[in-house]
Amino acid sequence: MRLTDHEKAMLDGAHGAARQKAMDLLLRYGNALGAERLVETRNVAGTIGATTPFMRKFADERGGLDAVFSEFNLDSAEVVAIPPVEVYSSHLQQGIDPEHAARQGVGEEVVRIFRKGDAYSAGLGVQLLNTCTPYQVGNLPARGEHCAWMESSAVIYINAVLGARSNAEGRESTGAAMLTGRIPYWGYHIESERRGTHLVELDMPVESMSDWGMLGYYVGDKVQDKVPVIVGAGLAPSTLKLKHFGAAAASSGGVEMYHIPGFTPEAPTVEAAFGGNRPREVFRFGPRELRETYENLNATARDPDVDFVMLGCPHYSIEQIWEVCRLLQGRRVHENTELWIFTPRATRQIADQNGYTRIIEEAGGYLMSDTCSALGRVIPPGTKVAAVDSAKQVHYLPAIMGIQAWFGSTADCVEAAVTGRWKGGLR
Numbered sequence: 001m002r003l004t005d006h007e008k009a010m011l012d013g014a015h016g017a018a019r020q021k022a023m024d025l026l027l028r029y030g031n032a033l034g035a036e037r038l039v040e041t042r043n044v045a046g047t048i049g050a051t052t053p054f055m056r057k058f059a060d061e062r063g064g065l066d067a068v069f070s071e072f073n074l075d076s077a078e079v080v081a082i083p084p085v086e087v088y089s090s091h092l093q094q095g096i097d098p099e100h101a102a103r104q105g106v107g108e109e110v111v112r113i114f115r116k117g118d119a120y121s122a123g124l125g126v127q128l129l130n131t132c133t134p135y136q137v138g139n140l141p142a143r144g145e146h147c148a149w150m151e152s153s154a155v156i157y158i159n160a161v162l163g164a165r166s167n168a169e170g171r172e173s174t175g176a177a178m179l180t181g182r183i184p185y186w187g188y189h190i191e192s193e194r195r196g197t198h199l200v201e202l203d204m205p206v207e208s209m210s211d212w213g214m215l216g217y218y219v220g221d222k223v224q225d226k227v228p229v230i231v232g233a234g235l236a237p238s239t240l241k242l243k244h245f246g247a248a249a250a251s252s253g254g255v256e257m258y259h260i261p262g263f264t265p266e267a268p269t270v271e272a273a274f275g276g277n278r279p280r281e282v283f284r285f286g287p288r289e290l291r292e293t294y295e296n297l298n299a300t301a302r303d304p305d306v307d308f309v310m311l312g313c314p315h316y317s318i319e320q321i322w323e324v325c326r327l328l329q330g331r332r333v334h335e336n337t338e339l340w341i342f343t344p345r346a347t348r349q350i351a352d353q354n355g356y357t358r359i360i361e362e363a364g365g366y367l368m369s370d371t372c373s374a375l376g377r378v379i380p381p382g383t384k385v386a387a388v389d390s391a392k393q394v395h396y397l398p399a400i401m402g403i404q405a406w407f408g409s410t411a412d413c414v415e416a417a418v419t420g421r422w423k424g425g426l427r
């Protein structure tokens with residue numbers, strides 16, 4: 001790979017052992033990808049925490065969180081002192097919500113280590129956004145900005161909706177990018193790689209949040225890791241619908257970029273979306289595909305008695321919390337059911353100020369942050385049947401936790417929380 005003088009100096013150790021390790025990792029990674037050079041990034045979203053039992057044991061045995069960073073972010077068995085980050089870096093979601101640890105079945109020792117990790121990250125200058133949606137709480141990259149982000153639902157959002165440029169990175173590459181401000185120049189950093197490959201034509205209006213989630217799930221399944229271009233009459237996506245669509249497409253497939261001509265910034269027209277190329281394949285999405293996707297998403301669900309309703313995948317915006325409160329106000333969550341709603345830390349503060357946290361708690365639900373059920377493996381003890389309004393969460397939760405899960409609209413889920421029964425369906 002071609003390196004600049006500054007990159008060579010980092011690789012030679014002139015900027016310390018940690019940056020040397022980081023450059024070494026980026027070179028190995030870039031060479032494996034066939035990248036010819038690195039690109040400068042000033043915006044990284046990754047994870048450096050240690051909330052899993054394995055990581056905690058590792059930190060204890062090897063002398064702390066620098067050892068965790070060395071091994072798991074820099075792929076270095078040698079423990080090096082980690083300096084403050086070089087560029088703006090945000091922490092993604094973690095394994096627990098320290099404010100609701102007991103309810104999540106997490107012991108005090110884990111909370112203590114979690115808080116140590118938060119202090120460690122803050123000490124390095126990593127912003128504790130602790131969410132899968134950094135773009136909802138202040139980290140909003142500009143069009144064309146080269147980023148190094150983990151978390152598939154966030155990468156597809158900043159690529160497609162904002163026009164920023166990132167591949168779905170890993171813990172190692174984002175750790176190295178935090179210290180060097182560099183990431184391999186390949187994939188979606190390159191203009192020509194961002195062009196559409198497959199056309200998806202809609203034969204029906206796609207309007208509700210759940211319709212957008214199901215469309216995303218269908219599209220991801222069809223195109224896998226390619227770049228779909230979605231066209232159809234009357235499309236009117238909102239940022240929330242695109243958040244939902246992208247998260248679903250990134251879970252059933254590996255979609256990291258898409259275009260909706262007339263809406264997403266790099267596709268003023270269908271021709272521009274394809275950059276002069278012809279679509280490799282054309283898919284159609286109509287009532288039959290919608291029904292098949294709905295049945296697919298509900299494949300694990302049989303029992304209508306719902307123990308647990310999980311909302312907030314990807315983490316809810318304040319608008320979504322407000323909508324839930326309007327559905328929930330003055331009602332009570334059923335005695336056999338738990339309602340957990342996940343949102344970024346910062347958004348929870350706004351919810352506190354607006355009285356939404358109180359409305360949810362008075363109804364018997366909980367507003368949580370920092371983690372989610374699938375990622376943290378946190379569900380109420382004894383849960384057999386869950387209900388969710390997210391195609392991504394229903395893709396992962398039953399497989400990870402060995403439970404049944406219903407997928408439906410937010411209103412269906414709130415109704416299930418209040419009655420303890422699933423009465424949702426395709427409308």
Ligand code: F3S
Pocket residue numbers: 093132153247312313314315342371372373374375392393396
């Ligand atoms: Fe976020 Fe968890 Fe969904 S990390 S995107 S809420 S699976």
